[in-house]
Amino acid sequence: LGKKVDFLPQCHSTNDELLLLVKNSVVQEGSVIYTDHQLKGRGQRGNVWFDELGKNVLMSILLRPKFLSPTKQFYLNLITGLAIVDVLGEVLEGKVELKWPNDVYVNDRKIAGILIESNLRGTSLESAVIGIGLNVNQSGFNMHGATSLSLESGKHHDRFKLMELVVAQLEKWYLKLKGSNYEVILESYHDLLMWRGELHAFKGVAGTFKGEIVGINQHGNLAINVDGKLQYFGLKEVEFIN
Numbered sequence: 001l002g003k004k005v006d007f008l009p010q011c012h013s014t015n016d017e018l019l020l021l022v023k024n025s026v027v028q029e030g031s032v033i034y035t036d037h038q039l040k041g042r043g044q045r046g047n048v049w050f051d052e053l054g055k056n057v058l059m060s061i062l063l064r065p066k067f068l069s070p071t072k073q074f075y076l077n078l079i080t081g082l083a084i085v086d087v088l089g090e091v092l093e094g095k096v097e098l099k100w101p102n103d104v105y106v107n108d109r110k111i112a113g114i115l116i117e118s119n120l121r122g123t124s125l126e127s128a129v130i131g132i133g134l135n136v137n138q139s140g141f142n143m144h145g146a147t148s149l150s151l152e153s154g155k156h157h158d159r160f161k162l163m164e165l166v167v168a169q170l171e172k173w174y175l176k177l178k179g180s181n182y183e184v185i186l187e188s189y190h191d192l193l194m195w196r197g198e199l200h201a202f203k204g205v206a207g208t209f210k211g212e213i214v215g216i217n218q219h220g221n222l223a224i225n226v227d228g229k230l231q232y233f234g235l236k237e238v239e240f241i242n
């Protein structure tokens, strides 16, 4: 991965750029697009992903995970989260965790987000654009509960080096996925899962409730123990309160 890397001074969204390239030309697995600034950065659940010019890592990388059954697509999210955690572990002292499904948190603040957009051909995962936004040298946020590497470490960080580290760690985890090491990936994810084993408040389709976060199941759904009964929730079915 990362043999071909393209830089755009600014763009709407590196995911959009890479998706467009994939649609219109032959793009090799592992190709990367990164930028200094996104004008229409996109986040999960239709959110906007804001950044300050020249401060953060904003990148998309193309995978062609044809070996992966579409029912296991969420493993791409898991390995991307794990790769970012490994990178942060190299440069930070703080506690790095993954908030379900795949937000990266340091000391209880969000430092990175992941947006994966894939294309199926028949029943095969033809391509997956892995979008990663990692807050590096930005020091002010209008979003509550966000942080950056420089805020957490008190130091300025080299964004290009970080991007290279992300690519290298993603490759490591991608190879594990290719080798069908699902158990290892799940276990590593569970070890880092924020609030695991703790009682937490949620907003579900039928209202608010409390439960203990147990982990995720075979489909990437969140398993919550509600009054002694294990229940599973998809992305659109539950929200954390706080």
Ligand code: BTN
Pocket: 012, 013, 014, 015, 016, 038, 040, 041, 042, 043, 044, 045, 047, 049, 057, 058, 059, 060, 103, 112, 113, 114, 115, 131, 132, 133, 134
């Ligand atoms: C989230 O946590 O909501 C996901 C944020 C993903 C942001 C990255 S930045 C690079 C790539 N391009 C986008 O438009 N979004 C992703």
